[in-house]
Amino acid sequence: MADLDHSSDDTSVDSREESSQDSKLEFSEDEETLVALMYNLIGERWSLIAGRIPGRTAEEIEKYWTSRYSTVSE
Structure with a gap:
């Protein structure tokens, strides 16, 4: 029974991580512009760039x- 509880915990953690990773790459147009400007500066x-984006x-x-912006070609 403890194994069942443990595996259900793993599943919920995995689904949260997946949805969290998807949202990380979804940036608004303003955020994209700010990241590009800050990177150029x-x-x-x-960490400094992230400090400007709540x-x-x-x-x-x-x-x-x-x-x-990765320049690695496959």
């Missing part, structure tokens, strides 16, 4: 930037 100082973390900003 100060570079990869994600509700965003440095990790979210970095993840957004690398997913959007």
